[in-house]
Amino acid sequence: MTSVASGRTLRPPRTGRSNGQWAVDGREPLNPNEAFKAEDNGLNVRERIETTYAREGFDSIPGDDLHGRFRWWGLYTQRKPGIDGGRTAQLEPHELEDSYFMLRVRTDGQALSPTQLRVLGDISTDFARESADISDRQNIQYHWIAIEDVPEIWRRLEAVGLQTTEACGDTPRAFLGSPVAGIAADEIIDPTEVIRTITSRWLGDPELSNLPRKFKTAITGHPSLDVVHEINDVSLVGVVHPDLGPGFDLWVGGGLSTAPRLAERIGVFVSEADAPDVWHGVISIFRDYGYRRMRTKARLKFLLAEWGPAKFREVLETEYLGRTLPDGPPPAPAKGPGDHVGVHAQKDGRFYVGAAPTVGRVSGTILTTLADLVERVGADAVRLTAHQKLVVLGVPADGVDVLVAGLADLGLSATPSSFRRSTMACTGIEYCKLAIVDTKDTATAVIAALEERLAGIELDQPIALHVNGCPNSCARIQTADIGLKGLITTDDAGESVPGFQVHLGGGLASPERDEAGLGRTVRGLKVPATDLTDYVERLVRRFVDQRTEGESFAAWAHRADEEDLT
Template structure:
């Protein structure tokens, strides 16, 4: 069991204790760190988690709320514990962005839910994708968006239908367990794990083992805030490892062979930080234990006083990588980790696996691009049918809101590509279709200020029409609020939604612009040009203008992000 505020000494099955001899409850509240003896809940979130574990709400949903309806849901369940089962209330329709920060939660929310289906490693069978599509059609008004963490999100879900949805998903091995909440979220992984010709090491076993041991386990169901994990043995660095709480990145140790380089403390939102290497090499068989040790540190030493400082990145920043590694080794693993090398620079500037690629078994995988992750149940069912018709039983989602059909025989590839293109799912998309992502936005999200999905779709259409010859890899990430769910700080062009004043002095939807962000071994956050904001209506004109200037001024081989570093503010405005 997990250590709780009432459980000072560790119980059987818990992670190794942090300094058990010195642990005692003190009057000093500090940052609310359990490992320092500070167990008194210091905010409402910590109180409702102490009162009842988030995982326990499922029983009330099935036995009470599904029968009494929305009005009967306890507020601490509605806006708190239900997240542990992938449920958030969605935004009430018709509330403009200017009201987002003004209204109370109960005034913003509708009597419907967003439901998130976790897809660890992005791996899906045809039957699973068919079930996702059927749930969408039956219970979610056709909605089923692909996220940038390999999940699928429904909207318009009624509390009365939740048990039936769980039954249908769980019958094919899917779940919504801990898809949200202060717990370990979905473990993202290389969508081509085990089949890529250039793979360093297959991390699939570790992802499955973490899920088997720890997801839905109360040992880690009360963390200070959410915990994000990435595991990939791809040399393309295809899981945005720099912005996860923990990441295992495939490397080859000169003595021990293939394994993983350990990173901790990444995260974006309003105070972005890139993850740091601990300089430790981890063999595949040790990944689950090391993962549990890092989560244990977060549970015990993570800051619980202020929600905006309750992510692991703040603890890592305060401790530094040397102390963090030492605590991990001394107090949790009880052994030293081997030193190891860092990852190499990816050879391919596109890391999304879009296109047709040969597998290590002679078959092929085919990656394709929906527009800004927007999908629906009918479309997903059609994709599943196409895969099955072409001899495949496996698909995958990516961290770029894309999808892949795996295990396609060479003589079936051309037919599959034609079938996907007929559904407007591009296997050879333009850089704009391929590189544009968008979060949920004001359509459904209670935190959003502006529309994102429709803005992204229209921006793609305009740029394809205006700049048909543009052929450089480019990322355009559109976010509806400052929380960076769409990774605006690490995009070539990052667009943060806010209200701006147009030429007529009217307050309208618009974006603050970040330029030149990147992930990879040259990772960094985008540049903000002073005063650079654009209205939604001006957005296609602005992006066309800055890309045209880049094309005219770039040096040989110079990426857009590199150009923005030396470009003048006038060139970027």
């Protein structure tokens, strides 16, 4: 038996219930989602958008394109204003949606020139009502996009080397790359060329555009481990092999949402030359062996949980690479914060400056003014981070102070408070059809209140506060010191109100912890949104009072009594 996709010899069919694995069970679609993908590749919808839907309007778009294939080009319908969170699970998608779109622009770790920043800013101003958010996938996300404007937006983006191709959907989503690739003085290996090779070869490839579900990639060569490699489907992390020199350590099978699982090391050393083929092998395993029967089990993490790293390595080497990879070392513990906030020396004598917008929210005006500022101080470009921040690259020494002051004027602080620096929030009920509660404005208000209330408390390390509007963990709630999952709860008066379930003590690899870990929950602990500032303040004060010398918030949260966490 031979694979249609790869020509490889396949394993015999299983006995018993099919999981929809192409390499085992064949390609017969087992659910409506697989059926619509089999009927027409999601990449093909672009032509219909340009020739039909943009001309005939929103009402001309059929359901499988609108709610399915549009995602292959970064488009989701956004939430209709005025629908409260209590109705999110009660209404059908078409009842929740507006006739406008969220549009996601991928950067794949790319350094954005002033010209590109201006294009991104102008699109926001001209077509998106000034909306623009930096996501934790290093994307720019717009809202209020009309279908009639999409072809012109694509034209502008592609004219400067940007795209929305496969920014959503069951595809290789945006790559996370180190924001300081190629410039950091302490970099182990520059991943820029690896990312460029992979995206140029395989982004938009029909052979990889029908995956069981989304596929997330992270690649870094920086010792801060700045791409949250533990929660991606595949990650390549910079290491130095004792005999082979700099290269990458391979991690597979991470992901959060409602069934969080941290990635595992496969145990191989990947050279820069081998990295593109190894990435292609991993994603091909997911395509061919990933579970397609149920979407709730269709991420790579479920396959890895069944196979384990040893079997995964065997299949990768024997069925996809045709060669054995050398054993390799693990990455060293994280060195320095991965958000790169502040002023740092580059290896060429210039500086990079990391700055924090509030929970990733910027605007068209901010982006275009930022472009002017970058040019004015003689800097090179801007990269986005996996923490909803941005980093200005190549700043001359005599331009650093001018840049820092100019960033502050734009609401982009290079010296943010602890809570502004460490707080993230997903899109929330303002635009997202899955959300139950507000996130961006709620988090912004909490930050401002905590800056005032806790001004006299010295924290030797930031306490990460992540605010999510639903259970899907776009804001990585299980890996935050304080993770907040939106829900409807009951207040003291017995009324149903927006609130949060609390996760405490999670975190990814950092200077404060050698290993990533998921947060704990306290049974029955649900905090109304109106009480959130009081709750976080109370929690921080208890931590400060009870911590031992050098103890992190996460360590304290895992050992504290439940009554101290309420």
